[in-house]
Amino acid sequence: MSDKKTLVEAVNTALDHAMADDKDVVLLGEDIGANGGVFRATQDLKSKYGLKRVMDTPLAETLIAGMTVGMAAQGLKPVAEIQFMGFIFACMEQLVTHAARMRNRTRGRLSCPMVLRAPFGGGIHAPEHHSESTEALLAHIPGLRVVIPSSPVRAYGLLRSAIDSPDPVIFLEPKRIYRVQKQTLPETGSRLPLDTCFTLREGSDVTLVTWGACVRECQEACNTLAEQGVSVELIDVATIKPLDMETILASTRKTGRCVIVHEAARSFGVGAEIAARIFEDLFFELKAPVKRVAGYDITMPYYRMEEHYIPDHKRIVIAIHDCLTEP
Numbered sequence: 001m002s003d004k005k006t007l008v009e010a011v012n013t014a015l016d017h018a019m020a021d022d023k024d025v026v027l028l029g030e031d032i033g034a035n036g037g038v039f040r041a042t043q044d045l046k047s048k049y050g051l052k053r054v055m056d057t058p059l060a061e062t063l064i065a066g067m068t069v070g071m072a073a074q075g076l077k078p079v080a081e082i083q084f085m086g087f088i089f090a091c092m093e094q095l096v097t098h099a100a101r102m103r104n105r106t107r108g109r110l111s112c113p114m115v116l117r118a119p120f121g122g123g124i125h126a127p128e129h130h131s132e133s134t135e136a137l138l139a140h141i142p143g144l145r146v147v148i149p150s151s152p153v154r155a156y157g158l159l160r161s162a163i164d165s166p167d168p169v170i171f172l173e174p175k176r177i178y179r180v181q182k183q184t185l186p187e188t189g190s191r192l193p194l195d196t197c198f199t200l201r202e203g204s205d206v207t208l209v210t211w212g213a214c215v216r217e218c219q220e221a222c223n224t225l226a227e228q229g230v231s232v233e234l235i236d237v238a239t240i241k242p243l244d245m246e247t248i249l250a251s252t253r254k255t256g257r258c259v260i261v262h263e264a265a266r267s268f269g270v271g272a273e274i275a276a277r278i279f280e281d282l283f284f285e286l287k288a289p290v291k292r293v294a295g296y297d298i299t300m301p302y303y304r305m306e307e308h309y310i311p312d313h314k315r316i317v318i319a320i321h322d323c324l325t326e327p
Helices: 007-021 045-049 061-073 085-097 099-105 135-139 152-164 214-227 245-255 270-285 303-309 313-325
Strands: 025-029 054-056 077-081 115-120 145-147 169-174 198-201 206-210 232-236 239-241 258-265 291-295
Touching: 007 025, 007 045, 007 077, 007 152, 007 169, 025 061, 045 054, 061 077, 061 085, 061 099, 085 099, 085 115, 115 152, 135 145, 135 169, 135 239, 135 270, 145 152, 152 169, 198 214, 206 214, 206 245, 206 313, 214 232, 214 258, 214 313, 232 245, 245 258, 245 270, 258 270, 258 313, 270 291, 291 313
Parallel strands: 025 054, 025 077, 077 115, 115 169, 145 169, 206 232, 206 258, 258 291
Antiparallel strands: 145 239, 198 232
8 A cells, every 4th residue: 555544545445454354354334334433434445345235224223232232252253333422322331231241141152352442532623412522431431442542544443443352342533633634555455453452652851641643742742842851752652451561660660750631521530540659659769740741630521612622732841841840
């Protein structure tokens, strides 16, 4: 593949290649067939693979989740799309009670190799229930993997690995960066490891931890700080459950400082878990308290205010300066 692709095109390509490689991979969701999905992530796949492998469903998320669990338990590898993360709550009964417990309940006789895809996060001027970032709810459930790509290359490689996984995977796609960046994808079939953080930038003064769309704002902050002589190590968490704390701890041990950035509400978030683990393991090695830059503890506002909700590079730069100047 020589042409460059956006993140949403990388998702489409990963689905295409997975379906070509394995006849057990099937897609289902609302408007994913003829329309190619609300963001066109499944465009042209119905015409290529037919109705039996690319299935339009009713507007019923509970049904989608239940069908996906049933298919996975019986040997298929379903990839379901929930149009927006704000509609995923209707799936929670099936995810918590069945998908996450399948192997434990059957003492290993059955597994649940399913992927549930959902665009998430704000930044596209969407209405209510279309801009949620509630990944912490899903990460709290034992038995579920939660994966969040931040670039086209990682979207392709992580989705291929998610489809291969014998465990149920929630694959959250940051929609405000669906089309902001193009990258040349790796060779067909290349996978990236799950449960692993990616170090995007080496540094020595402070560790900056983030995931999803916030990687872009963090990269901006790194560039601004580099001009000021501050060396930032940037980590993309990528899989927030299971969490690769070894990479985060090693980096924080090296720099002595850590700032965590996420779009989701501040309280009880994944950032709080990462901060707690750092304090537990590195308390006497820290040069300053861990800082968090996050969304606010309110419902994601409508489009006129969402720019004030989503962390920007200025807030990140301020937090890093605070972290550097504290004794």
